[in-house]
Amino acid sequence: MSKITVNLATNLKEKPKDQSKLGFGQYFTDHMFIMNYDEGQGWHDARIVPYGPLPLDPSAMCLHYGQEVFEGLKAYKTQDGRILMFRPDQNFKRLSMSNERMVIPAFDEEFMVEALIELVKIEKDWIPTAEGTSLYIRPFIIAVDPMLGVHPAHHYLFMIILSPVGSYYAGGLAPVNIYVESNYVRAVKGGLGFAKTAANYAASLKGQAEAELHKYSQVLWLDGIERKYIEEVGAMNIFFVIGDELVTPALNGSILPGITRMSVIEIAKQWGMKVSERRISIDEISAAYDKGELKEVFGSGTAAVISPVGHLKYNDKIMIINNGKIGAVSQKLYDNLTGIQWGKLPDTFGWTVEVK
């Protein structure tokens, strides 16, 4: 693997002034990372260049057959001015796994962590500082052969783009309403569900759009075979506090192995909570609710970190969770995780990577 060439932009963009209006994924920084793969040559020409359009041939394979994978993680600015990233090694590890499933050539994970650090260092002034804001990092790989015909490509681009993003919770941590989807299926065992690849998000668009029509902000997906086991939310894994047990669906091949999920499990275990990764049906959730044992429900993911669920709708049944209020476990996990991410709490797990 060669070194990274850097070509700095001569004109810098104006940074968004109002950090309370950043939203998500709307602004992009001045530079991007890019690296080519050509069969026979491997990955080459790693470079940081001014952010700008990619000239793609209209026949570029990614525009037709969806051979594309991506990641999502964040860099945070601490109060004492340090820059922290949360478990970037895990994101590149997961990207490798996605690559494997999507028949995209392997890359050097350690090199990519270095490349990312290099890029974030150059863009450090883009990291917003207001409470809850961060720099969203989007590594992705696309197949670019200018050729039609369904088969794995011979040419790829590996890119990283950066976007300053707002606080997910404008008014502080707040519960969301979730709709249990029983018409559409996102992914099935034997398919692509565990990979972070375009297809899974494409499959989620219609269910998500219909949920929004009914004023639900997210969809909870059920398994594609029996349509009763709980999988995950659009861009989050899901957890239930049943009695004093923390339960989350096992990694069964059709859900994304979330890095926040993994971290939640590690923290809860350290606290001495009973944690189960297992198959769990919507009927079990419904029964626990009726018995008063369903204490809390929350999603976990990079965007929201912890997202308490206030209201869960399955067919005609509406379950109001913890009176629509944030539960103690959700709040404590949120405080703990964001504390580590924003450098307010000691990082006893060694999860953060400082950009120096």
Next chain:
Amino acid sequence: MSKITVNLATNLKEKPKDQSKLGFGQYFTDHMFIMNYDEGQGWHDARIVPYGPLPLDPSAMCLHYGQEVFEGLKAYKTQDGRILMFRPDQNFKRLSMSNERMVIPAFDEEFMVEALIELVKIEKDWIPTAEGTSLYIRPFIIAVDPMLGVHPAHHYLFMIILSPVGSYYAGGLAPVNIYVESNYVRAVKGGLGFAKTAANYAASLKGQAEAELHKYSQVLWLDGIERKYIEEVGAMNIFFVIGDELVTPALNGSILPGITRMSVIEIAKQWGMKVSERRISIDEISAAYDKGELKEVFGSGTAAVISPVGHLKYNDKIMIINNGKIGAVSQKLYDNLTGIQWGKLPDTFGWTVEVK
């Protein structure tokens, strides 16, 4: 819907000289069709412009979330110099259906047939004339919002590109070997299988690549739920001649409603054959094979038209179909369909559209 603006290329490319080496989807013509969609404005600015790269923002939604749909059809040059397209109305109808599933805004199907005719007229000298060759037509739509975040886009491009393609059967119609996939799943009921969208092809790459390692040219997919009902081949629907019945899997939501499939059914019915569209398991096929009742197996699709299967492998069982030779029904359907497509036989169904 406005008219189509035409901006002709000043430098034309050299056309491939050897029509026996065209292959598939490797060469593109001098012009392409392009039309924009912007929320509030609808589809606008339909135009034919010189073929060339699309400047896409690295955050363009289609590069991340696979909101993209496409079609595939062909234009043929007849011996008396006419140009025929095969059922283009059906392709745009199917594209509309794909759009609906993928939450992409509707378009005017009739206008698109006209636009296609206009484009093919301009590119008529690109249609190859050697036996079995044709001009492959690829309409496609991609989501182009420069914004991350999983939701249906507000901006799209509708494009048509054209590629002169070789004869699928270099040495004349020949049987292929097919591998019944039992590890991976392409699509499942409730998912995207019936739509012509990137996700389904992305899901097929690994199974297809592994089949090729074992010297099989195509994969036959089974259903994602019970893993025993036959679905379709990578880019073809599948037919079985069992006794004197022509059987093909019913359109169940997880397979593509092929236009060649539809045409095969109409022709076979006209011949007075018994045709069944129904659920059919791989075990039923295997049992019919053992009883000597499995007379023929063939795929149907735009690329190969009819593709006889000589050899079908399911787990450890190898079924040699019709002694590895082309069956009478397959041959007759091939002759009939290609006869209509290349204008050698009267088009009693009114399927062809002439480009004048």
